[in-house]
Amino acid sequence: MSAALPVTVAIPTYRRERVLLDTLDYLLPLEPGPAEILVLDQTEQHDPATGQRLQELHAAGRIRWLKLETPSIPQAMNRGLLEARQDIVLFLDDDIRPEPGLIAAHAAAHQAHAEVLVAGRVIQPWEEGIDFSGESSFRFAGVNAFWIDEFMGGNFSLRREAALALGGFDENFVRVAYRFEAEFAHRWRTSGRRIHFEPMACLHHLKDSGGGTRTYGEHLTTWKPDHAVGAYYFCLRTGAVGGFLLRPFRALATRHHLRRPWWIPLTLAAELRGMAWAIALYLRGPKYADQAGVATDA
Numbered sequence: 096m097s098a099a100l101p102v103t104v105a106i107p108t109y110r111r112e113r114v115l116l117d118t119l120d121y122l123l124p125l126e127p128g129p130a131e132i133l134v135l136d137q138t139e140q141h142d143p144a145t146g147q148r149l150q151e152l153h154a155a156g157r158i159r160w161l162k163l164e165t166p167s168i169p170q171a172m173n174r175g176l177l178e179a180r181q182d183i184v185l186f187l188d189d190d191i192r193p194e195p196g197l198i199a200a201h202a203a204a205h206q207a208h209a210e211v212l213v214a215g216r217v218i219q220p221w222e223e224g225i226d227f228s229g230e231s232s233f234r235f236a237g238v239n240a241f242w243i244d245e246f247m248g249g250n251f252s253l254r255r256e257a258a259l260a261l262g263g264f265d266e267n268f269v270r271v272a273y274r275f276e277a278e279f280a281h282r283w284r285t286s287g288r289r290i291h292f293e294p295m296a297c298l299h300h301l302k303d304s305g306g307g308t309r310t311y312g313e314h315l316t317t318w319k320p321d322h323a324v325g326a327y328y329f330c331l332r333t334g335a336v337g338g339f340l341l342r343p344f345r346a347l348a349t350r351h352h353l354r355r356p357w358w359i360p361l362t363l364a365a366e367l368r369g370m371a372w373a374i375a376l377y378l379r380g381p382k383y384a385d386q387a388g389v390a391t392d393a
Contacts, residue, residue, distance in 0.1 A: 097126050097127040098127065099127060099128050099129060099130045100127050100128070100129060100130065100198055100199065100202045101130055101181045101182060101183060101202070102129040102130060102181055102183045102184075102185050102198055102201060102202055102252070103129060103130065103131050103132075103133060103175070103179035103180060103181040103183070103184045103185065103255075104122065104129040104131070104132045104133065104185045104187055104198070105133045105135060105172065105175030105176075105178075105179065105184055105185065105186050105187070106118065106119075106132065106133065106134050106135060106186075106187050106188070106189050107135045107137070107168055107171035107172055107175070107186070107189070108134060108135065108136050108137065108138065108189035109136075109137040109138055109166050109189075110137075110138050110139075111138070111189045111190065111303065112141060112142050112145045113145070114189065114190045114301060114303040115134075115145065115149075115189045115190070116145060116148055116149075117192075117301075118187075118188075118189055118190060118191055118192075118301075119132070119134070119152065119158065121191070121192050121193055122187075122193060123152075123157060123158075125193065125195060125197065125198055126195070127198060127199055128198055129181075129185065129198050130180070130181050131158075131159060131179075131180055131181065132157070132158045132159070133158070133159050133161060133175050133178055133179065134149065134158050134159070134160045134161065135161055135163060135171040135172070135174055135175050136149070136160060136161060136162050136163060137163045137164075137165070137166040137167070137171055159178070161174065161178065167266060167269070167272070168248070168264075168268070168272040168275065169263075169264035169265060169266045169268050169272055169275050170264075170266045172186060172248075172263070172264045173263040173264055173266065173383070173384035173385070176255055176258050176259055176263050176384060177259075177263075177384060177385075177386065179255050181255070182254055182255055182256070183201065183202060183205055183252055183253070183254060183255070184252060184253060184254075184255050184258070185198065185201050185251070185252040186248065186249070186250075186251055186252070187249060187250060187298070188248075188249030188250070188300060190300065190301040190302065190303040191249065191250070191298045191299065191300055191301060192298065192299040192301060193297075193298045193299075194297040194298060194299075196295060196296075196297075197215065197296055197297060197298055200215070200293055200295035200296035200297070201213050201215065201252040201293070201296045203295075204252075204291060204293040204295075204296065205252065205254065208289070208291055210254075210257065210287075210288045210289065211253075211288065211289050211290065211291045212246060212251060212252070212253045212280070212283055212288065212289075212290045212291070213251060213252045213253070213290075213291055213293050213296060214235070214243060214246035214247065214250070214251045214290055214291065214292045214293070215250035215251060215252075215292075215293055215294075215296030215297060215298065216235065216236065216237070216238070216250070216292075216293070216294045216295075216296060216297040216298070217235045217236065217247050217249060217250050217297075217298060217300050218236045218297065218298070218299045218300065219236065219300050219302065220299075220300070220301070220302050222236045223299070233292065235247055235292075237292075237294060238294045239294060240291070240292060240293060240294060241291075241292040242289060242290065242291060242292070243290050243291075243292050244280060244284065244290065245276060245277050245280045245290070246276055246280055246290055247276065248275070248276045249298075249300060250296065250298050252296075253283075257288065259384060259386060261279075261282050261283065261286060262282075262381065262383030262384060263383050263384030264279055264383075264384070265278055265279070265332070265381045265382060265383060266382040266383070267328060267376040267377075267379070267381055267382045268325050268328060268329075269321075269324060269325070269372075269376070270320075270321035270322075270324065270325075271321050271322050271325060272325055273322055273323075273324075273325030273326055273329075274325045274326055274328070274329035275325060275329075277329055277333075278328075278329050278332050278333065281332075281333050316358065317361075317365060318361040318362070318364050318365050319365055319368075320365050320366075320368035320369035320372050322365070322369070323342075323346070323365050323366050323368070323369025323370070324368075324369040324372045324373050324376070325369075325373075326338075326342055326369070326373075327339055327342060327369050327370045327372075327373030327374075328373040328376050328377060330342070330373075331373060331374070331377040332377065332381070339370075342366065342370075343363065343366045343367070343370070346362055346363075346365075346366050347359055347362060347363065347366075
């Protein structure tokens with residue numbers, strides 16, 4: 096058995112059952128593996144079998160199972176930064192299948208590049224089996240290394256102290272937390288740091304149909320502002336006034352609305368409510384990681 100790498104894997108999870116256990120079953124045997132795995136669990140109550148298995152893994156010291164009271168992606172990720180015992184923190188989705196070299200590739204990228212956020216390769220279900228070797232443009236399923244401007248929240252790593260120096264993730268990205276990665280990337284790059292896409296750090300996204308952000312429904316078929324609020328808040332935080340003003344029109348200019356015009360007033364209601372909510376959040380100021388105190392384990 097090879098020595099564990101100095102990496103904390105942090106997995107925010109919400110209302111996931113079997114697929115969460117499958118993700119852990121894929122990660123635990125990896126060689127080399129991470130020094131620790133944090134499960135940042137926002138689920139109110141698990142199925143008995145899932146809860147029992149998580150408790151067993153926690154008691155055996157194979158994971159650290161932290162139960163959080165409020166469903167919030169950025170809040171869970173901030174907790175991961177605060178709780179991590181390793182310098183490098185690798186955030187992963189709770190419905191993934193990693194390639195064997197995932198952890199090693201992230202660690203190697205940080206050895207090779209200073210002051211970087213490492214974005215790993217993510218293969219979606221519809222991209223399985225496609226040969227991307229001939230492509231010259233960037234995509235997250237691609238096989239060529241790039242310096243990029245943004246990252247996907249389900250497979251990226253960074254150094255804990257660098258992230259906390261920026262305040263961590265903004266917890267004002269509520270509900271679906273749409274665009275929270277882009278806002279953090281904006282702050283990261285503004286601070287003079289870079290984002291490196293490392294294709295060797297590869298995983299397969301299982302895209303489970305239940306739980307996670309899908310708990311809040313689909314953005315095209317909801318009158319609630321849970322998806323829209325993050326888009327407007329991102330524009331306000333990054334000074335993209337044009338994007339803020341144009342968003343309602345873009346939200347309605349879709350094939351879905353052309354084919355189903357009865358959805359237009361409901362979508363417009365969601366957009367206007369999201370806009371108002373975003374303005375209120377912006378006026379309060381960003382809500383960053385609370386570094387004054389860390390809650391206890393589950």
